Amino acid sequence: MMMGRGLAEQGWRKGPWTPEEDKLLSEYVSLHGEGRWSSVAIAAGLNRSGKSCRLRWVNYLRPGLKRGQLTPQEEGIIIELHALWGNKWSTIARYLPGRTDNEIKNYWRTHFKKEKSSQKYEKRKQQLMKQREQQEQQQLEQHKQQPQEQDMMENILALAETSTQKITEAQAGQEMQALTYPTSEHHYLPVMYQDHDASLSDTVGPDDDGLWGGLWNLQ
DNA sequence: AAGGCGGGCAACCGCTTCCAA
DNA sequence: ATTGGAAGCGGTTGCCCGCCT
Numbered sequence: 001m002m003m004g005r006g007l008a009e010q011g012w013r014k015g016p017w018t019p020e021e022d023k024l025l026s027e028y029v030s031l032h033g034e035g036r037w038s039s040v041a042i043a044a045g046l047n048r049s050g051k052s053c054r055l056r057w058v059n060y061l062r063p064g065l066k067r068g069q070l071t072p073q074e075e076g077i078i079i080e081l082h083a084l085w086g087n088k089w090s091t092i093a094r095y096l097p098g099r100t101d102n103e104i105k106n107y108w109r110t111h112f113k114k115e116k117s118s119q120k121y122e123k124r125k126q127q128l129m130k131q132r133e134q135q136e137q138q139q140l141e142q143h144k145q146q147p148q149e150q151d152m153m154e155n156i157l158a159l160a161e162t163s164t165q166k167i168t169e170a171q172a173g174q175e176m177q178a179l180t181y182p183t184s185e186h187h188y189l190p191v192m193y194q195d196h197d198a199s200l201s202d203t204v205g206p207d208d209d210g211l212w213g214g215l216w217n218l219q
Numbered sequence: 220a221a222g223g224c225g226g227g228c229a230a231c232c233g234c235t236t237c238c239a240a
Numbered sequence: 241a242t243t244g245g246a247a248g249c250g251g252t253t254g255c256c257c258g259c260c261t
Binding site: 015016035036037038050051054058087088089090101102105 | 245246247248249250251255
């Protein structure tokens with residue numbers, strides 16, 4: 001493939017983005033849409049590489065991004081999905097609307113990297129897996145009996161359906177098969193998405209029972 | 220008070236994958 | 241079928257800031 005990209009040779013600006021650059025990029029992408037990043041850089045009047053523009057947009061400027069602390073739910077999802085798929089940050093990010101792969105990656109490295117090899121972390125992971133097995137069972141039964149109570153679940157499913165299918169088929173492979181629902185009409189979802197009456201808002205705190213309390217006490 | 224240190228995060232780099240010509 | 245450019249991804253770096261001594 002290509003050797004050096006020669007960013008330096010081309011004289012692209014590097015380093016932190018200024019508010020002016022952000023404004024130029026935001027306005028341009030809002031008007032013309034995403035894609036063709038190398039031409040975006042030029043057309044928007046930015047002396048930045050296409051890659052740099054894309055990264056800035058995706059990780060910082062894109063509408064709908066959440067800022068700030070990850071919720072316990074999000075944390076739990078990260079733990080569980082990372083246990084399943086490893087460092088597939090962009091895949092994991094699809095289950096966390098408003099969060100970027102970069103953010104998740106940084107969060108993982110900051111909060112869990114050291115713990116990964118520790119007994120405490122492994123214990124927590126095992127606990128999550130066990131809980132999921134139980135909740136899969138419960139959810140299957142509830143789904144039969146009380147589908148109206150699964151509103152949140154349905155929303156998440158709708159949100160994740162497309163990517164989940166792709167992940168199941170293309171990325172997770174055998175490891176995934178062992179953990180998917182036994183019936184073809186159910187896709188895998190993390191424990192956090194299942195059978196929990198809290199919404200996915202930021203309202204769940206350390207006092208919550210069961211899984212969330214446990215997750216919160218991870219450290 | 221100030222210097223050192225470590226954590227957190229934005230951004231860069233290099234590689235892979237995708238896709239159009 | 242091949243090739244090269246664009247986009248995407250994950251690893252890494254480096255800076256900033258707050259805490260500690």
